[in-house]
Amino acid sequence: MxxxxxxxxxxxxxxxxxxxxxxxxxxxxxxxxxxxxxxxxxxxxxxxxxxxxxxxxxxxxxxxxxxxxxxxxxxxxxxxxxxxxxxxxxxxxxxxxxxxxxxxxxxxxxxxxxxxxxxxxxxxxxxxxxxxxxxxxxxxxxxxxxxxxxxxxxxxxxxxxxxxKSKASWFNLERLTVLISAIIITFLFLLYLQLARKGKELYIRKISGLDAVEEAVGRSTEMGKPIMYILGIGYVTDIPTIAGLTILGRVSKKVAEYETKILVPSYDPVVMTTAQEVVKEAFTEAGRPDLYNKNDIMYITQDQFGYAAGVDGMMLREKPGAVFLQGLFFAESLILAETGHSIGAIQIAGTTETAQLPFFVAACDYTLIGEEMMAASVYLQKDPLMLSSIAAEDVMKVIIIIILLIGLILGILGPGMHIEFFDKLFNLLIEIL
Amino acid sequence: MAISTSIWIWISALLTLAIYSFLYKDNPFYKFAEYLLVGISIGYGISVYWHNTIITKVYNPLVHDKDFLVIIPLLLGLLMFSRFFKNYSHLSRIPIAFIVGAGTGLSIPSSFEFLFKQVQGTMPTAFTIGNLIIIIGVITTLIYFFFSMEHKGFIGKVSRVGITFIMIAFGAAFGYTIMARISLFIGRIQFLLSDWLGIIK
Structure with missing residues (x-):
């Protein structure tokens, strides 16, 4: 109709x-x-x-x-x-x-x-x-x-x-730069790995927050208090959570050596399971598997502020001597760090979330800023082979600085001074990136 | 305006006060609110997982769409339950390894792309003081994150400039976020004084 x-x-x-x-x-x-x-x-x-x-x-x-x-x-x-x-x-x-x-x-x-x-x-x-x-x-x-x-x-x-007609592409040519970068960093990593194997000493600078790990664990042991390790609200696929789990392994080993207790309240069930495996392995490595208690690594909830409320309550009741905040944090970061500060715990924080780092800097004793957290596992272990990855990353940073300086010069001469040749080069560089 | 007669407003207001009582010290009211929040959020989370994962991503594809490829992730997920059996608990490492490996692998290209976007954004399109400060800030900050060099001499001085830039950025971010948090606090106070007590309009 x-x-x-x-x-x-x-x-x-x-x-x-x-x-x-x-x-x-x-x-x-x-x-x-x-x-x-x-x-x-x-x-x-x-x-x-x-x-x-x-x-x-x-x-x-x-x-x-x-x-x-x-x-x-x-x-x-x-x-x-x-x-x-x-x-x-x-x-x-x-x-x-x-x-x-x-x-x-x-x-x-x-x-x-x-x-x-x-x-x-x-x-x-x-x-x-x-x-x-x-x-x-x-x-x-x-x-x-x-x-x-x-x-x-x-x-x-x-x-x-x-x-x-639509069709699938074999290669995503827009990601060619990513492929080239991955090849470069892999090559650099293998090069430094080879050098490390041949006995070249690779250096890693001091990271104060990580030097304090032993102090924090020791202090808690002396006070007869447990250690609390908070992995934040990330999932196991998030890089900061993976870095946090790696640091957890090193901290747990120290905890086992000092024969003290570690509490890991978790936000995600898979992170909790992974944390249980990491702590168990660390305790076994330290020769004290008998001290491992899987109930110390517990699930709280997957609600952001429910998690914050639960961890806060646990902090007040258990009164840990040291609190580690290592992982992915959002709005709950200050709530957790302030509570840790109020109970007088020594706090070592680390995250890659730039919006949350200021709160950790303000409320914690030590803060691992961004990549310092990623370098932590290498720093704590100081394995010469793992140090090669740090050296390769540094070379990559030098390459980025060189690209930035080239961009600066081309930017001044091209878009800045309107010289056509440099303008074209500048646009080409932007396109490549 | 008069005091609210809605039971839900009263529950919300009393729970808000119970949570704020934490500012004084840990107490039974806070504990009640905390356990309630944690318990309800777990219950809610389970129902969300049931509908969004079990039903939408497993049951429907398997039963209605006959997509038998779903069996692979389903089996991987079921392996997580092996943790309940001591002799087979090691099997739970398989899905964990899969998730961590896939997650890390997938994040590498996106991390590179993010990095290039940042480099691209840093490129100056005009010679201004602002652009120069951005370039200096980025380069010195990158040098601060050099781990394989001792921060002494020239590198030490440059990295000190870098950490100064970082702290300035943190200060600005701190102030900005605090402003946002204060507005959240004002929202809660408005709820108590307006919706609940009716003191203000």
Whole structure:
């Protein structure tokens, strides 16, 4: 019924002048169908279709360019696969110039690789009604039509573009720089590893926070208090959590040597299980597996502030002599660090979250800033082979500094002093990065 | 405005006060609120896992979509339960190793990309004092994080400039975050005085 009504209106639109359509649209709108009709000839096959490059398939990129008079219009994109039509996007601003038809978690076979697709654009001055959207995908829609209309406005239809097929790429060329960097750092790592094996002494600078680990464990033992190790609210796939677990191994070994107790309240069940394994192994390494109690590494909750409340309460009741905050922390960082400070515990914190580091610096005795935390496991173990990774990282930093200095010089001479040659070089460098 | 007659507002207000009582010292009211929060969040978490993981990612693909590849992660997940059996508990290391390995591997390219974005963002597009400070700040901070060199002499001086930049950034971040926390505190006080007691509008 609705489709018939729309068709009737379409006929009326073709019979009567566009000015009449403007009156139909009335309701105070500024519809100017004459402006639309003047564009009718120009729309043509306006959509440029291409497979999305460097992806895993299942994606089509749709681009278009319009003249300024249509930039404030809305655009709706229809896809045709054989006789099946689908609305890809509706009521986009025509000035956006691009939309992607891709697979999603909800619809993993939206765009099938190797299938031919055709696309059509519909331009309108106002948002498209549901009736029109239904009509656009119905079988009776004549894809050759240049305009349709309803009671409110006239819709301008482009020629159908296509076919286009999506395909998966073997390589993501946008990540070429990442590949080159990975090769460089692997080469540097292997080089320093070889040098370390040949007996070259590799140096690691003093990290005060880590020198204090023994002091903190010793102090707790003397006071007869346990040690609390908080891994934050990260998951086991987060790099700071992995670094925190590595430091936990070293701290646990000291704890076992000093025959004291370590408490590890955990946020994530998998982190808890991993922490149990790490502590168990450390106790075994120290020759005291009998001291290991898996109930000391417990699950609290996966709610951020529930975790903070639980750990705070535990701190007040257990009164640990030393608190380690090593991992991924967010808004709960200051709550935890302040409570640790209030019970007089020696606190050693470390995270890569720059927004939380200031709180740790303010409330803790020692703080491992960012990469210091990553270097901690090497520092605590001082294994010559592991030191090679630190040396390789430092060389990588030198390379970054050199790139920055080149960028600075090119930036001054190119965009700064408008020398075309350097401007091109600067843009090339930005593109490579 | 009058004092609230809603039971939920009263519960919220009393629990808020119970949590704030921690500022004085640990007490039974705080303990009650703490255990309630932890307990409810665990219960809620289980229901979220049930619906978002077990049903959406295991049951539906397996039963409705006949996607039998789901059996592989399902078996890996089930191996975590081997911890309940002493003789087989070592099997739980397999899924842990898989998660840690995959997580670390996947984060390497994204870390590189993030690094390049930062380098790109540091590049100056005009010669201004601000851009120069950014460049000096970034380079000296990078030198502070050199671990294989002793921080003495020239390197020592440069790294000291680097840590000064870091501390200035921390100071700014501290102030900014405190402002945000104060606004959260104001929100809670407004709730107590307005929604609960009706003292202010």
């Amino acid at each position: 609705k489709k018939n009504l729309v068709l009737l209106l379409l006929s009326l639109t073709l019979l009567f002048s566009f000015s009449f359509a403007q009156e139909q649209a009335s309701g105070g709108t500024d519809l100017n169908p004459n402006a639309i009709s003047s564009e009718t000839e120009r729309l043509g096959s306006m959509l440029q279709l291409s497979d999305i490059p460097n992806d895993g398939g299942g994606g089509i990129e749709i681009n278009w360019t319009l003249n300024d008079s249509l930039s404030n219009y809305f655009i709706t994109i229809i896809r045709r696969e054989g006789n099946i039509k689908k609305i890809v996007a509706s009521d986009l601003l025509a000035s956006s110039g691009q939309v992607r038809d891709v697979n999603s978690d909800e619809n993993k076979s939206n765009v099938k690789d190797g299938t031919e697709y055709f696309y059509t654009a519909v331009l309108s001055e106002y948002a498209v009604s549901q009736e029109i959207l239904d009509y656009l995908v119905c079988d009776s829609l004549d894809m050759e039509a240049m305009t349709i209309a309803d009671a409110n406005q006239v819709y301008l239809i482009s020629d159908e573009s296509g076919p286009v």
